[in-house]
Amino acid sequence: MFDSRHIRTFHEVVRAGSYSAAARTLGYTQPAITQQMKALERSVGTPLFIRVGRRMRLTEAGEALERHAGEILERISVAQHQMSAITRLRAGRVRMCAFPSAAATLVPEALARLAAEHPAIRVELQEGEPPDSLRRVVDGECDVTLAFTYPGLHEQVPEELIEIPLMEDQLTVLLPTGHPMARRRAVKLAELAEERWIAGCLRCRANFLHECAELGFAPDIAFTTDDTLVVQSLVAEGLGIAMMPGLVLSFLVHRKVTGRALDPASRRQVSAYVLREHLEIPATALVLDELRAVSGNRVGC
Missing domain, CATH: 1.10.10.10 (Winged helix-like DNA-binding domain superfamily/Winged helix DNA-binding domain)
Known part of the structure; x- marks a missing residue:
């Protein structure tokens, strides 16, 4: 040598x-x-x-x-x-994976802040839902992943990963604007037991079914889709209502759809996950700092 x-x-x-x-x-x-x-x-x-x-x-x-x-x-x-x-943070590449509602809200704001201060740091964005997105970090396919967990489901996170809590995302119910419950500031899930529902991704659907079971009813799920725009369109046409994360409210596109918080409140935990050694990489650490900053502005949304 x-x-x-x-x-x-x-x-x-x-x-x-x-x-x-x-x-x-x-x-x-x-x-x-x-x-x-x-x-x-x-x-x-x-x-x-x-x-x-x-x-x-x-x-x-x-x-x-x-x-x-x-x-x-x-x-x-x-x-x-x-x-x-x-x-010295003049350059670097970070591969980030995020679930759709985070990719549409937290990520753009964090990347804009990053670009303003460190334009040579490049972030490659992937989209994925947990648990697949968590496995991508373990397999070396990305450096940071944004994922969510529900408190009642006892979900397993690979032991190799470090969790960086970002925010609690309050769950809401999407209703047609003409729905009787739309006039309220918050709605009770039990009062919606007879409604037709539109269910989301596998993990969100599992939590939805769990919460309904806790209240003693099985929801009538008419449609299932991961696409939040499709969910909004279905709700707007009166084909069902949906339990959605609060992050989705910031990009509601249908004037005929409104979101109402649940009473009592129901939340999911949004976190970033990395391998321990990635915490020592300056560009990755900076991306995490920006995600913390923008998430802090949305706590309780």
Whole structure:
């Protein structure tokens, strides 16, 4: 294994023509140069120089090394500049996975803040629901994932992951604007037992069924879709009502749909998940800081 310091010294010896001249240029003593060249020759297993009178001449091995020395040093220099940029937060890449309502709310705001202060940090965005999104971090397919858990479901999170709590997202009920319950500030789930329902993703549906069972009824689920725009359209046409996360309220697009909080309140926990070692990567840590900041502004939504 070559020592980059020895390669740099070797390159200067060849350029300067002698150990003493290289020593003056590099600020070393001549014995220090001699020791470095001996160490380099030991690592390559053959002499690199021979003396011809007062001059030094490269051996065949020395000529081969010199042909590559400049390129080696240039690559090392480029690598050092890139690493410096990453550690000083001038550059970096973070792969983030987020569930749809977070991707439409928390993520854009966090990335806008990040871009304003650190434009060279690039974030690659993926979309995915837990538990698949959690597994992507463990499998190395992304660096950070945003996921949610429901308190009553006792969901398993891979033990390799570190959870960074971000916010509690209050659940709401989407109703047609003409629905009798739409005039209230909050609605009770038990009062909606006879309604037709539109259910969402597998995890949200499991929580919905759990909460209904706790109240002693089985909901009539007429439609199931992960697409929040489809849910809104179905509600707007009076085809059913839906339990949705509060984050969705910020991008309601139908004027004929309104959202009402549940009474008593029901919430899900929104968190970021990373591998422990990723917490030491500056760009990843900065992304997490921005997610905390924007989530803090939405607590209780």
